[in-house]
Amino acid sequence: MSKHNLIWTLQSDFPKEWISDVESLNFSITHVPLIKLSQTKDFNLIFPLLNQNNIILTSPYSSKLLVKKISKKFDFFVVGNKAAKTLTDNGMNVIKTYNNSRELAKWIEKNSNKYFIHLCSEKTDKNLWPSNVSLIPFYKPIENKKFNYEKYKNLDNSTVIFGSPSGVEVWFKNRNKYKKLNYACMGQTTADKIFEYTDDKVIFPKDSTISTLLSLVTESLNEKK
Numbered sequence: 001m002s003k004h005n006l007i008w009t010l011q012s013d014f015p016k017e018w019i020s021d022v023e024s025l026n027f028s029i030t031h032v033p034l035i036k037l038s039q040t041k042d043f044n045l046i047f048p049l050l051n052q053n054n055i056i057l058t059s060p061y062s063s064k065l066l067v068k069k070i071s072k073k074f075d076f077f078v079v080g081n082k083a084a085k086t087l088t089d090n091g092m093n094v095i096k097t098y099n100n101s102r103e104l105a106k107w108i109e110k111n112s113n114k115y116f117i118h119l120c121s122e123k124t125d126k127n128l129w130p131s132n133v134s135l136i137p138f139y140k141p142i143e144n145k146k147f148n149y150e151k152y153k154n155l156d157n158s159t160v161i162f163g164s165p166s167g168v169e170v171w172f173k174n175r176n177k178y179k180k181l182n183y184a185c186m187g188q189t190t191a192d193k194i195f196e197y198t199d200d201k202v203i204f205p206k207d208s209t210i211s212t213l214l215s216l217v218t219e220s221l222n223e224k225k
Contacts, residue, residue: 002157003028004221009171010163011036012060018210025218032152033144034167037061040122041138043069049117049136050074056118058101059164061139063087066119077116079104080186080208099208100187105129123166125189141166149174159184159203159217165193172197184217186210 008014011033058079067090076094078084084097098104109130116133122140159182184203191204205212
């Protein structure tokens, strides 16, 4: 039986600790990053703006940039276990961790009148956040122009995995005429972006974990047999 190929389109490599699990499930992995995240604002310009103790981070990229630059006096409200772990491993105070930005925004709206600073991407949906959240964009996604889509014409036995709405936009801009595919992603926001381009089934774990994602992909493939 031929292996099912997981096309991992995130900037970061597929986590090494999960490779053996993937191979045991008869999957192979192809890493084809669609975007690269790039810092756009100098931290020296950001620090004077951090007049609130509550900081929101919603990506592993932002947390990795900040841990070496920012004081431990801040309280962090984070989306994603990976970003939270980077902070806690470096002694930062993580108050809450949510699976996606929508969950965190709803919690703030219902439970807190404190002010928050969201250190975010230039592509962040500003309308998602309540009025007591101030957004400071300091990085942005850049399309990987070197990716050759012509090499990926036969994707019948593949699942394309996205990590962000920006990656989805790049993929469909270049492959918008492709027939039905298997799609998967790490969260609701990215899934919503995929649905803007296709009515195909989209697999995404509500807990935003790779273990659940792989289980859902496996279940979906078994249903098709």
